[in-house]
Amino acid sequence: MFWICGFYIMTPRKPKSENSIVDIAKALGISPATVSRALNNNLRISEATRKRVKEMAKEMGYRHNSMASSLRNRRSNTIGLIVPRISMYFHAFFITSLQRQLQAAGYNLMICQSNDSVKLEKELANSLYSARVDALVVSLTLYTEDFTHFEGFLKQGIPLVFYDRVPPEGTPAYIIKGDDYRGGLLAGNHLIAAGCRRIAYISGPPSSSIYRERTRGFQDALAKQGTALREEWVHQHELTTENAWNSLRRLFDGEEVPDGLFAANDTTAIAAVEFARERGIRIPEDLRIIGYSNDPRTSIITPSITSIEQYPNEMADKVAETLLGALQHTTGVPIEIGTPVVCPVDLVRRMTT
Amino acid sequence: MFWICGFYIMTPRKPKSENSIVDIAKALGISPATVSRALNNNLRISEATRKRVKEMAKEMGYRHNSMASSLRNRRSNTIGLIVPRISMYFHAFFITSLQRQLQAAGYNLMICQSNDSVKLEKELANSLYSARVDALVVSLTLYTEDFTHFEGFLKQGIPLVFYDRVPPEGTPAYIIKGDDYRGGLLAGNHLIAAGCRRIAYISGPPSSSIYRERTRGFQDALAKQGTALREEWVHQHELTTENAWNSLRRLFDGEEVPDGLFAANDTTAIAAVEFARERGIRIPEDLRIIGYSNDPRTSIITPSITSIEQYPNEMADKVAETLLGALQHTTGVPIEIGTPVVCPVDLVRRMTT
DNA sequence: TTGTACGCGTTATCAC
DNA sequence: GTGATAACGCGTACAA
Numbered sequence: 067m068f069w070i071c072g073f074y075i076m077t078p079r080k081p082k083s084e085n086s087i088v089d090i091a092k093a094l095g096i097s098p099a100t101v102s103r104a105l106n107n108n109l110r111i112s113e114a115t116r117k118r119v120k121e122m123a124k125e126m127g128y129r130h131n132s133m134a135s136s137l138r139n140r141r142s143n144t145i146g147l148i149v150p151r152i153s154m155y156f157h158a159f160f161i162t163s164l165q166r167q168l169q170a171a172g173y174n175l176m177i178c179q180s181n182d183s184v185k186l187e188k189e190l191a192n193s194l195y196s197a198r199v200d201a202l203v204v205s206l207t208l209y210t211e212d213f214t215h216f217e218g219f220l221k222q223g224i225p226l227v228f229y230d231r232v233p234p235e236g237t238p239a240y241i242i243k244g245d246d247y248r249g250g251l252l253a254g255n256h257l258i259a260a261g262c263r264r265i266a267y268i269s270g271p272p273s274s275s276i277y278r279e280r281t282r283g284f285q286d287a288l289a290k291q292g293t294a295l296r297e298e299w300v301h302q303h304e305l306t307t308e309n310a311w312n313s314l315r316r317l318f319d320g321e322e323v324p325d326g327l328f329a330a331n332d333t334t335a336i337a338a339v340e341f342a343r344e345r346g347i348r349i350p351e352d353l354r355i356i357g358y359s360n361d362p363r364t365s366i367i368t369p370s371i372t373s374i375e376q377y378p379n380e381m382a383d384k385v386a387e388t389l390l391g392a393l394q395h396t397t398g399v400p401i402e403i404g405t406p407v408v409c410p411v412d413l414v415r416r417m418t419t
Numbered sequence: 420m421f422w423i424c425g426f427y428i429m430t431p432r433k434p435k436s437e438n439s440i441v442d443i444a445k446a447l448g449i450s451p452a453t454v455s456r457a458l459n460n461n462l463r464i465s466e467a468t469r470k471r472v473k474e475m476a477k478e479m480g481y482r483h484n485s486m487a488s489s490l491r492n493r494r495s496n497t498i499g500l501i502v503p504r505i506s507m508y509f510h511a512f513f514i515t516s517l518q519r520q521l522q523a524a525g526y527n528l529m530i531c532q533s534n535d536s537v538k539l540e541k542e543l544a545n546s547l548y549s550a551r552v553d554a555l556v557v558s559l560t561l562y563t564e565d566f567t568h569f570e571g572f573l574k575q576g577i578p579l580v581f582y583d584r585v586p587p588e589g590t591p592a593y594i595i596k597g598d599d600y601r602g603g604l605l606a607g608n609h610l611i612a613a614g615c616r617r618i619a620y621i622s623g624p625p626s627s628s629i630y631r632e633r634t635r636g637f638q639d640a641l642a643k644q645g646t647a648l649r650e651e652w653v654h655q656h657e658l659t660t661e662n663a664w665n666s667l668r669r670l671f672d673g674e675e676v677p678d679g680l681f682a683a684n685d686t687t688a689i690a691a692v693e694f695a696r697e698r699g700i701r702i703p704e705d706l707r708i709i710g711y712s713n714d715p716r717t718s719i720i721t722p723s724i725t726s727i728e729q730y731p732n733e734m735a736d737k738v739a740e741t742l743l744g745a746l747q748h749t750t751g752v753p754i755e756i757g758t759p760v761v762c763p764v765d766l767v768r769r770m771t772t
Numbered sequence: 773t774t775g776t777a778c779g780c781g782t783t784a785t786c787a788c
Numbered sequence: 789g790t791g792a793t794a795a796c797g798c799g800t801a802c803a804a
Binding site: 096098099100103110134136138139 | 789790793796798
Binding site: 083084127129130131132133134136137140142144151152153158159161162165166169174175176177178179181186190193195196197198218221222336362363366367368 | 436437480482483484485486487489490493495497504505506511512514515518519522527528529530531532534539543546548549550551571574575689715716719720721
């Protein structure tokens, strides 16, 4: 790196190799082993040499090489995370919380996005597998129904944790999920209790565990009250704003229109509120709406939207606890897996109901 | 891994080591070198042996070891990212976009959060430095004014890119920033043009480049119109909802109250709208408000909030382009650095002005 | 087209 | 307390 014409110039790939502990050892006339021990604060090294070594290391611009260390120790101190989309509220908060805890425990988190593509999810899983992550945390794409790309982790005994969007019960991995069944149940009961009788439902693809469960809970709630979901008032698709508007138009173009709507995510619920505003549908008098996830936007919009809180931080706590537990049990203490841990959800009542 | 009582049990740390290319070589009666070449699709290996090798590899459950490979190649194929908070709208979208591009180029992205702590930022920088990331991307904490923890990267010729919250001009690294000065200018001009004369300003800490620039632009706009910012109507602090409410109370408790407010982030602008609603202050008649970042919440709240769009995706494009350019120039073609690349911003007018 | 031999940087192990 | 040695798994210059 040198100075030319007022601009720094740099050649990205440095040719000459850096100083290693061997170089330090040579410079000090001691053995590499001693240097290594000194740098790792090994107790059996005299205070004097330790100091000498550290000073020389600093002087020579030495930096620890985690790649070599990982190779030698057979552990990368890195945990992989595959998430559909970082920018989804629930995941953003989950990640923030999880990362803070893993960071504190000395682990790096390699965060990857599948972007809800099964193909990409497979590639990422393989890549993290080769990268020798010490554990893998996954929230599945909406469409993952084949899990073979995770089998390697199981075979190698690498802790594998699914959260939120999880594989079926019995899958030999840690499973930590929200209580989506209860979420659906709460939503259904709430709409019924509020007096809704013509109830519509916009759900995500049933290939995803969360929507299957929410649907089941919701149906059970209605069934218990003798109300059944009309088939033409159930829409299933990816829950984007655009898709929501399409479904809403179809729902409200008929003779008879719904007086209650359960939207399986908040983006859809928000679209519904805006749709109603545009159409002059009064909320909650003509239409009651309930969303899912308690996205911050639901409390900001007017009218504010009733939603189901999923407690992303608490779920991250649970995942971190499970993960660190699994990683610490190097002794071979067995850990039960395959039975989902179900995290609580709550209904947050606001102005749309 | 074995089956007990209906549960899988697994011992996380596997004792026996895995198959390496050496094992494959032995099994096939050929040399490890040939196996390595075959797996890397080296042209000089016969189609026949290549096939045999790959089949045997699959059969033996072989997985490539990136750690060993990285060590040998002296490159990790990993890029480090230090960001204050993943959950901030701007950063969430930036990351999403950046990661997609780096992923496509064959790089892993190691995302870390400084949580706006200088201490943590230093630790993370050192950790990524040891991890031998091929490049580092950073958006600084609000309080970073000392940059020594990034010097190592420069000395080693490791591409270093700052974005959004950046160090001072002339710092020998790639600098890609939003046009915060212009953002402030646009905000100021807009409020003046709308007829505001008693203008308040809530800014973030001036230790951060973005707020210094926004402030400068805003002041220049007002000065040009002969309006000056009253000192008691300027508040500077971390832009949280709670801090916003405190400042707002003080701003509106006096005899004379502001008729215009520039909030240097949208969280603060949102708080202002809610504050006004509570106090019965009419918007925009009594008070005009403009925020910064064009957070999705600004378009959802009623009244929707005028804000400055920063185009996180475009900034990510620029960062990716710079990064990949720097990484590809292994030949030693020099790249100019130290001069900030400034990305455009735009004012998005909504109902609060 | 394939094999040999060595080095990447670190650390566990055994010896002194 | 410290040193010598041998891996960890891979890639490549050189030789055949």
